[in-house]
Amino acid sequence: MNRGSKGFIVAMLTFTILSSTVYAAPVDDLRIQLSQVFSLVVKAERSGGDVSGLVAKLDQAASLLNAGDAESLARASSLINQVYGNVGNVADLGAKATTLQYLWAGWTIALLGIWGLLIYLYGSRIFWTLWLRLKRDWRVEAV
Amino acid sequence: MIDDEVKMVALALIGVMVITTAYPLLVSHRPIEAFSELAILGENGRVGDYPKSVRVGSSFNLLLYVGNYEGRTEYYQVLAKVGDQGSNIADTTPLIAAPIASWDMVLMNNQNKTLPVTLSISNAGTNRRLVFELHVLDPGSGAFVYHQRWIQIWLNVTTT
Numbered sequence: 011m012n013r014g015s016k017g018f019i020v021a022m023l024t025f026t027i028l029s030s031t032v033y034a035a036p037v038d039d040l041r042i043q044l045s046q047v048f049s050l051v052v053k054a055e056r057s058g059g060d061v062s063g064l065v066a067k068l069d070q071a072a073s074l075l076n077a078g079d080a081e082s083l084a085r086a087s088s089l090i091n092q093v094y095g096n097v098g099n100v101a102d103l104g105a106k107a108t109t110l111q112y113l114w115a116g117w118t119i120a121l122l123g124i125w126g127l128l129i130y131l132y133g134s135r136i137f138w139t140l141w142l143r144l145k146r147d148w149r150v151e152a153v
Numbered sequence: 154m155i156d157d158e159v160k161m162v163a164l165a166l167i168g169v170m171v172i173t174t175a176y177p178l179l180v181s182h183r184p185i186e187a188f189s190e191l192a193i194l195g196e197n198g199r200v201g202d203y204p205k206s207v208r209v210g211s212s213f214n215l216l217l218y219v220g221n222y223e224g225r226t227e228y229y230q231v232l233a234k235v236g237d238q239g240s241n242i243a244d245t246t247p248l249i250a251a252p253i254a255s256w257d258m259v260l261m262n263n264q265n266k267t268l269p270v271t272l273s274i275s276n277a278g279t280n281r282r283l284v285f286e287l288h289v290l291d292p293g294s295g296a297f298v299y300h301q302r303w304i305q306i307w308l309n310v311t312t313t
Contacts, residue, residue: 041257044259045290046295048226048292051226055225055226056225062261065259065261068259069260069266072228072257072259073258076255111178119171122174123167125167129160130160130163130164137159
């Protein structure tokens with residue numbers, strides 16, 4: 011397990027403990043939760059995940075924090091929990107997509123390298139064979 | 154001689170294709186220039202259309218604009234503070250004063266937001282400075298840090 015994965019797990023555990031101990035979530039507590047979930051979203055973004063939907067929800071939660079009334083804070087808390095519930099999947103999907111992207115690029119580069127080697131070794135022979143086939147009906151005359 | 158030319162042309166084409174494939178992967182996560190934007194507009198959305206004088210405790214409206222071009226998602230916090238002619242604020246040091254209001258927003262790279270804000274100032278005085286500071290969350294420490302962006306408008310706050 012690398013340092014990034016450990017940090018991700020620690021942040022998720024911290025958020026779980028904090029969110030379970032907050033009963034009436036005041037603004038400051040919700041801001042801390044939002045910060046922690048934001049950190050998870052940043053990690054998901056770095057792993058290549060499409061976080062646009064999660065960020066939109068977090069921004070909506072931030073706007074509700076600005077409003078500050080009880081109903082807004084309850085909605086903000088709900089949105090933060092929704093993002094927390096989805097961020098792991100987005101991070102996993104992003105990591106898989108990034109791995110596939112790099113594998114595909116590596117495969118393409120390797121294939122091009124093999125083509126280069128084949129052309130280097132056999133290119134001229136193939137070229138002249140084709141050239142001779144194309145010109146086999148030609149007659150050479152002295153001018 | 155011609156064999157070598159054929160080889161060189163073929164290898165050059167292969168080289169171009171390799172670079173074309175690899176280059177987007179190498180540069181895709183690097184912004185050209187990372188920066189954030191902070192601006193204040195008058196309530197009609199115009200720069201300079203600010204109130205010059207307000208009464209103590211009465212509300213006035215402004216538009217707050219924040220843009221993210223940092224190359225990654227950012228959690229911003231804008232703090233509004235009140236100072237005077239002697240107050241010290243710079244790109245490296247925020248104004249030492251308690252915020253009278255704050256606004257949070259989370260923006261993706263290349264995203265901006267304009268937010269209508271309503272403020273009121275509780276202390277009278279001439280040449281008061283209404284300062285807006287941009288702070289950004291450092292995900293490593295979990296704390297907001299001053300992002301070296303600030304803007305101010307000058308106000309006379311009157312009792313009548």
